[in-house]
Amino acid sequence: MNASKYEKYFSIDGFWSKLKKGAKKAGSKVIYSGLLLFYALDSRKTPLRAKVQIYGALGYLILPLDLMPDILPLVGYVDDLSALGFALAAVSKSIDDEVRRKAKNKLRDFLGDDVLSSKDIIDIDGHVVEEQGKAKDE
Numbered sequence: 001m002n003a004s005k006y007e008k009y010f011s012i013d014g015f016w017s018k019l020k021k022g023a024k025k026a027g028s029k030v031i032y033s034g035l036l037l038f039y040a041l042d043s044r045k046t047p048l049r050a051k052v053q054i055y056g057a058l059g060y061l062i063l064p065l066d067l068m069p070d071i072l073p074l075v076g077y078v079d080d081l082s083a084l085g086f087a088l089a090a091v092s093k094s095i096d097d098e099v100r101r102k103a104k105n106k107l108r109d110f111l112g113d114d115v116l117s118s119k120d121i122i123d124i125d126g127h128v129v130e131e132q133g134k135a136k137d138e
Contacts, residue, residue, distance in 0.1 A: 009059030018062045023110040026077045029120045031110055033084035034061055035103035036095055036128070046094035057087035088124070092131035100125065 015038060023031050037054045040046050046054070060083045088095070104116055115121060 010055045010062065014062040015058055019110060026080070027120070028107065028111055028115050028118055029124060030061075030077045030081050030084065032103060032107050032121055032124055033081065033088055034058060035106050036099060036124070037084065037087055037091070039099045039102040039106075040091055040094045043094055043096065043099055045096060046091065050091035050094050053087045053090050057083045085127070088128060089131045092128050093135050095128050095132070 015034070019026075019031060019034065037058055041051060041054055061080050104121075107115055107121070
């Protein structure tokens, strides 16, 4: 499997630009999920198959045309969050403490210190741990 053909839909500049412009509007769930996936790309623990899934999800996040345009209040990021959630579940084994630490540090830069204690962040961490448990059972 060749990840490079999927990489063309994702760019680091596009990712950071999307997060900087839309962090508050997208909300902590979308931003934290995207950051977890982004930092998992750099992890040696992330296999090629998982990287392909990550590129797809992050590419969709930065795609200018969505199924639900991001400018729609409340629902604009639902499709993005779904894509990110599926990818997180699929690559949960690659999300370790180092990936979480990097994602939380950057999330704090975007949304402030209080965001780390929000229910959204706790829910996502719980979802990742749950998926890791399922993966161990398989």
